[in-house]
Amino acid sequence: MVNPILLPELREMIRNNQKAELTSFCTTLHPATAAEFMEGLTVEESWSTLSHAPIQRQAEIFEFFPLSKQIVMTSGVENARMARLLEAMSPDERVDLLERVEGEIVESLLPLVAQAERTDIIRLLSFPPESAGSVMTTEYASLTETLTAEKALTALRNQAPHRETIYYIYVLDSERHLRGVVSLAELVVASKTSSVSEIMTRDVISVRVEEDQEVVARKLARYDFIAIPVVDDIGKLVGIVTHDDIIDVVIEEADEDVMQLGGVLPFEEGYLQTPLFTFARKRGIWLVILFIATMITAVALKEYEQEFEQIPWLVLFIPLILSCGGNSGSQSATLIIRALAVGNITMTDWWRIAWREAAVGLILGTSLGCMSYFLAGSLSYWADGFFVVPISLLLMVVTGTLLGSLLPLGFMRLGWDPAITSTPFVASMIDITGIVLYFSIVRFFLSDSMTY
Amino acid sequence: MVNPILLPELREMIRNNQKAELTSFCTTLHPATAAEFMEGLTVEESWSTLSHAPIQRQAEIFEFFPLSKQIVMTSGVENARMARLLEAMSPDERVDLLERVEGEIVESLLPLVAQAERTDIIRLLSFPPESAGSVMTTEYASLTETLTAEKALTALRNQAPHRETIYYIYVLDSERHLRGVVSLAELVVASKTSSVSEIMTRDVISVRVEEDQEVVARKLARYDFIAIPVVDDIGKLVGIVTHDDIIDVVIEEADEDVMQLGGVLPFEEGYLQTPLFTFARKRGIWLVILFIATMITAVALKEYEQEFEQIPWLVLFIPLILSCGGNSGSQSATLIIRALAVGNITMTDWWRIAWREAAVGLILGTSLGCMSYFLAGSLSYWADGFFVVPISLLLMVVTGTLLGSLLPLGFMRLGWDPAITSTPFVASMIDITGIVLYFSIVRFFLSDSMTY
Numbered sequence: 001m002v003n004p005i006l007l008p009e010l011r012e013m014i015r016n017n018q019k020a021e022l023t024s025f026c027t028t029l030h031p032a033t034a035a036e037f038m039e040g041l042t043v044e045e046s047w048s049t050l051s052h053a054p055i056q057r058q059a060e061i062f063e064f065f066p067l068s069k070q071i072v073m074t075s076g077v078e079n080a081r082m083a084r085l086l087e088a089m090s091p092d093e094r095v096d097l098l099e100r101v102e103g104e105i106v107e108s109l110l111p112l113v114a115q116a117e118r119t120d121i122i123r124l125l126s127f128p129p130e131s132a133g134s135v136m137t138t139e140y141a142s143l144t145e146t147l148t149a150e151k152a153l154t155a156l157r158n159q160a161p162h163r164e165t166i167y168y169i170y171v172l173d174s175e176r177h178l179r180g181v182v183s184l185a186e187l188v189v190a191s192k193t194s195s196v197s198e199i200m201t202r203d204v205i206s207v208r209v210e211e212d213q214e215v216v217a218r219k220l221a222r223y224d225f226i227a228i229p230v231v232d233d234i235g236k237l238v239g240i241v242t243h244d245d246i247i248d249v250v251i252e253e254a255d256e257d258v259m260q261l262g263g264v265l266p267f268e269e270g271y272l273q274t275p276l277f278t279f280a281r282k283r284g285i286w287l288v289i290l291f292i293a294t295m296i297t298a299v300a301l302k303e304y305e306q307e308f309e310q311i312p313w314l315v316l317f318i319p320l321i322l323s324c325g326g327n328s329g330s331q332s333a334t335l336i337i338r339a340l341a342v343g344n345i346t347m348t349d350w351w352r353i354a355w356r357e358a359a360v361g362l363i364l365g366t367s368l369g370c371m372s373y374f375l376a377g378s379l380s381y382w383a384d385g386f387f388v389v390p391i392s393l394l395l396m397v398v399t400g401t402l403l404g405s406l407l408p409l410g411f412m413r414l415g416w417d418p419a420i421t422s423t424p425f426v427a428s429m430i431d432i433t434g435i436v437l438y439f440s441i442v443r444f445f446l447s448d449s450m451t452y
Numbered sequence: 453m454v455n456p457i458l459l460p461e462l463r464e465m466i467r468n469n470q471k472a473e474l475t476s477f478c479t480t481l482h483p484a485t486a487a488e489f490m491e492g493l494t495v496e497e498s499w500s501t502l503s504h505a506p507i508q509r510q511a512e513i514f515e516f517f518p519l520s521k522q523i524v525m526t527s528g529v530e531n532a533r534m535a536r537l538l539e540a541m542s543p544d545e546r547v548d549l550l551e552r553v554e555g556e557i558v559e560s561l562l563p564l565v566a567q568a569e570r571t572d573i574i575r576l577l578s579f580p581p582e583s584a585g586s587v588m589t590t591e592y593a594s595l596t597e598t599l600t601a602e603k604a605l606t607a608l609r610n611q612a613p614h615r616e617t618i619y620y621i622y623v624l625d626s627e628r629h630l631r632g633v634v635s636l637a638e639l640v641v642a643s644k645t646s647s648v649s650e651i652m653t654r655d656v657i658s659v660r661v662e663e664d665q666e667v668v669a670r671k672l673a674r675y676d677f678i679a680i681p682v683v684d685d686i687g688k689l690v691g692i693v694t695h696d697d698i699i700d701v702v703i704e705e706a707d708e709d710v711m712q713l714g715g716v717l718p719f720e721e722g723y724l725q726t727p728l729f730t731f732a733r734k735r736g737i738w739l740v741i742l743f744i745a746t747m748i749t750a751v752a753l754k755e756y757e758q759e760f761e762q763i764p765w766l767v768l769f770i771p772l773i774l775s776c777g778g779n780s781g782s783q784s785a786t787l788i789i790r791a792l793a794v795g796n797i798t799m800t801d802w803w804r805i806a807w808r809e810a811a812v813g814l815i816l817g818t819s820l821g822c823m824s825y826f827l828a829g830s831l832s833y834w835a836d837g838f839f840v841v842p843i844s845l846l847l848m849v850v851t852g853t854l855l856g857s858l859l860p861l862g863f864m865r866l867g868w869d870p871a872i873t874s875t876p877f878v879a880s881m882i883d884i885t886g887i888v889l890y891f892s893i894v895r896f897f898l899s900d901s902m903t904y
Contacts, residue, residue: 028655029655030655030657030675032674032675032676064674153640156640156641157640157641160637160640160641161641166637166640167619167636167637167678184619184636184637184640185612185618185619185636188605188608188609188612188618188636188640189608189609189612189613203480203481203482205482205485217699220699221696221699221700221703222484222516223482223484224484224696225696226619226678226695243678243695243696243699244673244676244677244695246699247669247672247673247695247698247699247702248673250699250702250703250706251673251702251706251794254702254703254706254709254710255790255794257706257710258706258709258710258713258786258789258790259786259787259790261710261713261714261786261875262713262782262783262785262786262787262790262875263779263782263783263786264783264786264787270791270796270797271787271788271791271796271797271805272791272796272797272801272804272805272808276808276811276812276815277815279808279812280811280812280815280816283780283783283812283816284815284816284819286779286783287776287779287780287783287816287820287849288819288820288823290775290776290779291772291776291820291823291824292823292827294771294772294775294776295772295824295827297771297772297775298768298769298771298772298828301767301768301770301771302768305764305765305767305768308760308764308767309761309764312757312760312761313757315753315757315760315767315770316750316753316754316757317750318767318770318771319746319749319750319753319770319771319774319883319887320743320746320747320749320750322771322774323742323746323749323876323879323880323883324739324742324743324746326778326876326879327715327738327739327742327876327879327880328735328739330714330715330875330876331714331715331716331735331738331739331876333714334710334711334713334714334715334716335711335714335716335723336723337710338707338710338711338714339722339723339724342703342707344722344723344724345722345723345724349724352724353723353724356724356728356731359728360728360731360732360735363728363729363732363736364732364735364736364739367736367740368739368740368743371740371743371744372743372747375744375747376750397739423713423714423782423875423876424775424778424779424782424783424875427775427778427779427879428775428779431771431775435771
């Protein structure tokens with residue numbers, strides 16, 4: 001959100017080139033606050049504001065800009081200047097950025113970045129997106145186990161300014177194998193002469209570099225860690241993932257789940273920031289797929305034209321029956337997709353799930369069936385053969401719960417993301433099934449009273 | 453998940469009362485791992501396993517049990533024993549538990565808890581659920597500003613064992629007003645003789661005790677903090693909320709969003725753990741409400757019986773038109789509810805939202821309308837007056853996007869949670885509107901060809 005009071009003031013400072021004020025703006029506020037106040041500035045204004053701070057501070061503020069702004073700013077300045085900023089940024093943040101800017105810009109920037117940082121960037125870029133490797137940072141604090149607590153603290157004093165966190169210090173052997181972990185709190189509390197190997201925890205909980213970020217998030221959350229170490233195939237420490245990045249992962253994954261459930265392809269910008277046509281496209285793809293699927297309802301209904309021409313009141317209950325099935329199916333799909341996402345159920349539970357859903361469907365379907373009977377009565381919608389409506393409702397709700405729960409599981413079995421069974425998708429499948437079901441029941445019970 | 457290999461082994465140890473092994477099980481594993489391995493044990497077995505560890509360790513393991521297990525265990529043991537455990541638990545965890553066990557159990561337990569802890573529990577219980585006060589812990593590390601860095605570290609050594617985190621140390625005056633904050637890293641790195649007041653950050657970012665946990669989560673996530681201080685009306689420090697609790701809050705809130713969007717009341721247990729009838733009830737409430745709402749579609753359709761009796765092909769497209777509106781409405785509702793939840797839009801944006809949604813609706817509705825025209829042609833569903841279908845589709849999609857986006861905003865305006873506009877709810881509203889819309893268009897264009 002643009003700050004209506006501070007923004008004009010900031011612009012004024014830039015126009016008048018008030019160096020002292022701009023330096024103080026950049027250095028005294030929390031970088032997150034400074035970044036927020038700078039929303040609304042143009043690319044040029046942003047760069048000229050940043051230029052009043054030391055490069056380290058510039059990087060800190062820059063990292064708090066939304067990714068979309070970072071991308072625009074990257075291509076809106078001389079490459080040499082951007083290269084200095086990249087060197088100062090934290091490894092995970094700069095890789096997040098470089099993954100999203102255009103390839104040619106990366107290619108023209110990289111040669112200008114100092115050797116050590118360039119190697120680091122290229123290595124991190126090589127990990128698949130959404131893996132532990134792609135969210136980790138390589139700026140961790142490490143020690144060898146022979147140091148005393150006092151010496152360890154001295155060593156940390158030197159490492160501290162360049163590390164993302166020094167609250168967990170990883171104990172490595174000469175080949176960087178992860179031997180243990182010690183927290184800063186433990187070091188501070190320990191007697192000065194005790195050795196790191198005495199204080200450290202040897203049984204280190206870690207993740208492997210290729211693991212999915214969701215697995216990393218779940219593990220870090222379960223153990224309440226501030227950071228979790230990332231190791232390669234042979235147990236060498238290659239980086240750490242910190243709590244703040246995990247919160248972002250959790251929010252991102254929840255967003256994805258919600259969007260997919262709602263039948264929208266996920267997008268990176270905010271609601272109001274996404275260009276209108278991107279927006280229409282991300283929604284249109286699903287809508288068109290569902291439209292084509294739902295056309296089948298028209299084909300199916302055509303099969304039963306005779307029935308509803310002869311018994312027109314049957315039409316009255318088509319939307320009711322479909323929507324009851326759709327609603328119960330949406331509920332089931334939501335529950336299953338979320339339970340799969342948080343690791344609460346696995347595919348092997350499928351028969352327990354089917355049983356539960358069938359049971360819930362029976363309970364709910366019977367209730368709705370009975371309600372329809374009485375409501376129809378009180379609305380004087382009674383007609384000969386009305387009983388087909390409660391029966392259809394019951395079967396429809398059971399069908400809904402089963403389809404809603406088993407479709408996501410089936411998709412998972414096929415190796416697809418279960419969340420692509422959005423609730424609109426489930427609803428469309430149920431619509432088609434519902435029409436066939438309703439009119440099959442009608443045919444079964446009412447064919448005697450019809451003329452063919 | 454029950455561990456199939458370790459569980460029988462653990463049971464064996466309990467049966468044979470292998471004290472040394474059980475003590476080692478409790479004390480060498482990470483408490484989270486121990487808690488996980490103990491899943492599947494009965495209440496009695498769990499208590500007898502725990503009894504082999506010192507009370508502090510018992511509490512650490514206990515806190516990692518799922519809340520449902522904690523609740524059962526609380527009532528499955530003598531009150532005196534449970535009271536000792538409560539004293540050892542961290543303040544926020546024990547209050548989470550006590551908020552959920554039955555009132556009479558709390559009343560019989562509290563008198564047995566030591567005075568200091570009892571006072572703390574009663575105070576924390578007094579904060580409204582989901583407020584900063586209800587998720588905070590009172591075990592924070594604090595210092596006065598006149599200490600030197602070296603003295604501060606010595607003071608921390610004494611506080612450390614009783615604090616949830618000593619990575620941020622809050623600087624308080626004699627009346628516990630929050631004056632500043634200093635990180636353990638800063639203290640370690642600083643020269644021994646510099647005073648806390650020189651090192652500390654004075655501009656402390658904090659939350660107020662009555663603020664919603666979602667606001668707290670957003671703030672902590674934005675600033676990448678490990679903990680955030682909670683202050684009362686006059687700026688006195690009353691507690692801290694730590695990063696691990698915030699990850700839980702984020703997951704919980706995302707769950708709530710997803711469930712409500714799917715039209716299910718949120719529940720605390722896992723999918724397979726929730727009793728079948730609780731489950732049916734939580735889903736049934738919404739389903740019944742929606743059922744009654746959707747009955748209106750039957751009433752509405754009855755109004756138009758003449759139309760579809762005379763032009764039966766109109767019926768074929770009822771499900772298609774309703775589901776296109778429903779799908780686009782679900783998309784809009786999902787987008788808006790999530791954008792509201794993550795603070796991306798506010799209610800004051802309503803006209804920009806309405807404009808965007810109308811525009812997207814026009815684009816998508818026109819596309820689907822054109823598609824229906826050609827698809828119907830190729831399926832030879834042409835009929836006189838078929839053009840009412842594309843027109844209805846267009847208007848339906850626009851109605852869907854507008855209802856889907858404005859209903860959540862309207863509910864928010866009324867002070868309700870916008871997420872109660874679940875996608876099934878939106879779909880039901882759209883069903884009713886859709887029928888009226890479709891047949892009004894039919895009446896408008898086709899009344900000439902009908903006999904009344």
